[in-house]
Amino acid sequence: MGNKAKEANPMFAEKLCILSDEELVSRYCDTRDHRAFQEIYLRYKDELFRYCAQMLPHRCTQLMEAFWSAFLETPPQLQRTRLKNWLYIRLNRLLCAPGTYPPDTGNPADTSACAQSDALHSALIGSDVLRAIQQLPMAQRNIFLLFTECGLSLATVADIERIPLARCRATLEESRNSIEHALFGSTRKPWKSTATLAKEAEARAAEENANNKAAEEQADGTQTGPHKPRVTLPWGKTPKVAAASPATADRSVEVA
Numbered sequence: 001m002g003n004k005a006k007e008a009n010p011m012f013a014e015k016l017c018i019l020s021d022e023e024l025v026s027r028y029c030d031t032r033d034h035r036a037f038q039e040i041y042l043r044y045k046d047e048l049f050r051y052c053a054q055m056l057p058h059r060c061t062q063l064m065e066a067f068w069s070a071f072l073e074t075p076p077q078l079q080r081t082r083l084k085n086w087l088y089i090r091l092n093r094l095l096c097a098p099g100t101y102p103p104d105t106g107n108p109a110d111t112s113a114c115a116q117s118d119a120l121h122s123a124l125i126g127s128d129v130l131r132a133i134q135q136l137p138m139a140q141r142n143i144f145l146l147f148t149e150c151g152l153s154l155a156t157v158a159d160i161e162r163i164p165l166a167r168c169r170a171t172l173e174e175s176r177n178s179i180e181h182a183l184f185g186s187t188r189k190p191w192k193s194t195a196t197l198a199k200e201a202e203a204r205a206a207e208e209n210a211n212n213k214a215a216e217e218q219a220d221g222t223q224t225g226p227h228k229p230r231v232t233l234p235w236g237k238t239p240k241v242a243a244a245s246p247a248t249a250d251r252s253v254e255v256a
Contacts, residue, residue: 021083029075037072044087051088051150054133055095055142057124067091085156088146092160132182140175147172 016024016039028036048067053060067090076086124130133141139161146157158168 022078025075025078025083029077037075040071040083041068044084047150048087048091051145052091052095054124054130054145054149055138057134063091063094067094085152088150088152088156089160092142092146128183129179132179135182136175136178140171140178143168143171144175144179 016027016035019027019036019039021040021043024036024040027033028040045064045068049060049064052063052067056063076083076090078086124134133144136144143157143161146152146160147154152160154168154172155165157172158165161168163171
């Protein structure tokens with residue numbers, strides 16, 4: 001019974017769930033075992049779809065179908081590349097490639113795809129955060145999503161964008177600031193209440209008035225000049241000469 005149960009449950013018999021991403025890819029390349037592809041698909045379908053939906057919401061469904069079909073037909077030769085990095089690099093190229101997906105044709109057969117695109121677009125604009133991400137320029141949006149949501153290293157993101165690491169870091173910071181500004185307004189908000197700001201303004205005005213008054217008083221003192229003390233001569237006061245008496249005057253006449 002145990003062997004029959006294992007044969008009836010191939011996933012249990014093969015234990016594909018314990019294999020790494022790279023081992024699954026190698027197995028699928030060698031055997032074209034659809035179960036190996038299915039395990040890869042289950043691991044990455046949701047996060048790849050979320051990334052694609054925020055980058056190109058109106059073409060997400062068709063793009064992901066083309067992406068996984070190409071994977072089935074031509075599985076990657078990873079060598080030393082991680083499967084996760086390879087998936088995002090390939091999907092990013094598909095997003096940027098011109099003419100990869102056809103424009104809307106209005107075909108009734110596309111009604112289901114159009115309905116999915118409309119629902120996805122409504123979900124994106126219904127969230128403040130997702131709407132703020134949608135407002136970013138394409139390069140900023142891609143770098144922000146690959147690093148923040150997809151979990152790729154900044155070096156890998158810089159390689160995908162084919163820009164220097166320093167520029168990639170600066171662009172990531174710009175995208176974060178733009179999202180914060182869209183959500184919360186200016187990044188520099190006064191944390192003090194209006195009453196506190198009014199009191200501080202009154203205090204500054206009073207201090208300014210006091211400084212102006214002190215400056216005026218100092219200016220007035222410079223113009224009038226302080227009273228100088230009388231200079232004391234080292235020899236003291238000059239004695240007054242006494243008036244000559246009449247007798248002295250007569251004698252002086254007599255002598256003369």
